[in-house]
Each structure stands twice: as structure tokens, then as C-alpha cells.
Amino acid sequence: MPLPNYAFFKDKIVPYADAKVGVLTHGLNYGTGVFGGTRGYWNDEEKELFVFRPFDHFQRFLESTRLLRMELPFTREDIVKVLMELIHKEDLHEDCYIRPLAFYGDEIIGVRLHNVTPVLSIVVLPFGRYIDKEEGAHVTFSSWRRIDDNVIPARGKITGGYVNSALAKTDANLAGFDEAILLNQDGHISEGSAENIFIYRKGKIVTPPVTDNILEGITRNSMMTLLRDELGMEVVERSIDRTEVYLADEAFMVATGAQLVAITSVDHRKLGTGSMGPVTQKLREIYFNVVRGKVAKYRQWCYPVYGKR
Numbered sequence: 001m002p003l004p005n006y007a008f009f010k011d012k013i014v015p016y017a018d019a020k021v022g023v024l025t026h027g028l029n030y031g032t033g034v035f036g037g038t039r040g041y042w043n044d045e046e047k048e049l050f051v052f053r054p055f056d057h058f059q060r061f062l063e064s065t066r067l068l069r070m071e072l073p074f075t076r077e078d079i080v081k082v083l084m085e086l087i088h089k090e091d092l093h094e095d096c097y098i099r100p101l102a103f104y105g106d107e108i109i110g111v112r113l114h115n116v117t118p119v120l121s122i123v124v125l126p127f128g129r130y131i132d133k134e135e136g137a138h139v140t141f142s143s144w145r146r147i148d149d150n151v152i153p154a155r156g157k158i159t160g161g162y163v164n165s166a167l168a169k170t171d172a173n174l175a176g177f178d179e180a181i182l183l184n185q186d187g188h189i190s191e192g193s194a195e196n197i198f199i200y201r202k203g204k205i206v207t208p209p210v211t212d213n214i215l216e217g218i219t220r221n222s223m224m225t226l227l228r229d230e231l232g233m234e235v236v237e238r239s240i241d242r243t244e245v246y247l248a249d250e251a252f253m254v255a256t257g258a259q260l261v262a263i264t265s266v267d268h269r270k271l272g273t274g275s276m277g278p279v280t281q282k283l284r285e286i287y288f289n290v291v292r293g294k295v296a297k298y299r300q301w302c303y304p305v306y307g308k309r
């Protein structure tokens with residue numbers, strides 16, 4: 001993966017090579033950081049780069065900082081402004097990924113969330129697929145359980161919490177699967193290692209509620225709107241049993257990185273016909289048009305980098 005040329009680091013844009021931390025950094029030692037991730041989509045007809053729902057992404061980012069008691073001297077509007085400067089400086093005219101990170105930057109020994117000072121960084125880099133088999137992924141239920149709200153809140157995108165995702169993802173990949181689905185301690189579905197999950201069964205779309213240890217995904221929220229308003233479907237938020245996934249007609253995972261991944265088998269059990277179903281297919285078509293700013297009704301989700309706002 002090519003590295004970015006620049007980074008916003010602490011309070012200004014610097015060459016990427018200068019955005020460095022020491023090995024004693026609190027966030028690095030104790031996982032006391034939070035991050036975000038949104039995408040920029042290039043629209044070739046308009047020669048425009050659209051950042052997807054940046055205000056919603058930075059709102060969640062700032063909520064994650066609050067969970068770790070961070071007081072960043074930036075509003076979400078400030079962060080969008082900095083991001084625009086950064087993308088201009090990188091001069092990106094292709095699909096890209098945006099990674100804001102806030103971490104405690106003190107070089108000290110001591111696990112705590114008080115008397116430590118947060119640092120903000122942002123980078124932008126060209127980006128394609130996160131999961132290769134978006135059109136038909138084989139997934140497994142992980143033997144690792146999802147972190148609980150009273151352990152490390154999954155609602156926050158907390159760096160230390162991603163050890164849970166990494167454990168699940170690597171075991172799934174090494175066993176030959178494309179992605180892992182994690183269950184909560186009570187055995188209900190939470191989410192993938194970096195994606196929210198939806199199933200389609202008996203004519204309804206079902207997704208776990210935000211109280212089932214999931215990240216409150218922006219893509220999840222976008223998909224719920226598109227399913228209801230564009231496909232006229234009923235979307236229910238409720239806890240999901242593992243065997244409901246086995247019996248689903250369709251299932252898919254959604255995230256900024258993964259975009260919209262069709263799940264075509266779970267634990268070697270074929271889902272539906274074993275290839276991408278019609279609901280997933282229609283939703284993918286709509287989603288990819290929406291994120292590139294091609295659907296007027298959802299244009300407010302797409303923030304132009306170079307042209308008129």
C-alpha cells in the first residue's frame with residue numbers, strides 16, 4: 001500500500017514522514033485511541049471527489065473521543081475543513097480512504113484516562129476494495145465473543161477494542177473464510193470484524209440493534225434508509241440468533257471499507273441459492289450510485305472536495 005504524502009498531525013499539515021510518535025506513547029502502549037474512517041468516491045463525469053457523510057463520520061468520531069474522556073480542541077466542522085485542505089494538498093482524483101485518529105500522546109507509564117493529552121492525526125490515501133470477494137463472501141461464526149459495552153464499548157471506535165476484531169479476523173482468514181461474524185456473550189449476533197450485518201428472511205430485513213455491542217455504523221444507517229425508501233422494505237432492528245443466519249434467504253455486511261459484501265455461505269452452509277440474492281444486488285446498485293453523487297435525492301450525503309458546495 002503506498003503511503004500518504006502528508007498528514008494532519010497535532011495542529012498542522014506536515015509531510016507524512018514527520019507524523020511520528022515515540023515508543024512510550026500512551027495510545028500505543030494502552031490502546032487509548034479512537035479512530036474513524038470514511039471514503040472519498042471519484043465521479044469521473046463530474047471530475048469531482050465526493051466524501052461520504054463526513055459530518056456524520058466526524059460526529060461519531062467525536063463521540064468516541066468522549067467515551068475516552070478526550071477533550072479535542074476541534075469541532076466536526078473544523079475537522080471537515082482540515083480534511084479538505086489535506087485532500088487538496090494530496091491532490092487526489094481517485095477513490096480514497098480517510099483515517100482520522102485521536103490518541104493520548106503522552107510518553108509516560110500509567111494506565112488511565114485522566115491527566116493525559118490527546119493528539120489528532122488525519123491521513124488520506126488511495127483505496128480500493130477492503131474485502132476481495134464483495135460479490136460472494138464465505139464467513140464463519142468466530143469462537144471469539146464480541147467485547148461488551150461494559151468491557152470496551154463497541155459503540156466507540158476505540159483502538160484497543162480492535163484487538164477483538166483482529167483475533168476474529170485472523171482466525172477466520174487462516175481457516176479459509178473471508179470474514180468472521182462475532183456473537184455477543186449471550187450468543188446473539190453482533191457484527192463482523194469491521195462491518196455491520198443484515199439478514200433477509202421471510203420478506204423482512206433484520207439487523208441487530210445498537211444495544212447488541214455493535215459499532216453505530218454510518219453505512220448501516222445509510223442502508224436502512226435506502227432499503228426502506230428506495231426498495232420499500234421493512235427493516236427491523238432486533239437481536240438475531242445464529243441459526244437465523246443459517247436459514248436466511250440473503251445476508252450481507254456493510255461498512256465504509258467493506259462497502260456492501262454479499263454473504264453467500266456461513267460455516268460451509270450455502271445461504272439461499274449460494275450466490276448473491278436480488279435484494280443485495282439491487283441495494284449494491286443503488287448504494288454505488290449514491291456514494292458517487294449520482295442520485296440527486298441523496299446528494300446531501302456527498303460532500304464535494306473541489307467544486308461548489
Ligand code: PMP
Pocket residue numbers: 037165191192193194195196214215216217218219220254255256257
Ligand atoms: N462495525 C465495525 C466493528 C467497524 O469497524 C466498522 C467500520 N467502521 C463498521 C461496523 C461499519 O461502520 P461504518 O459504516 O461507519 O464504516
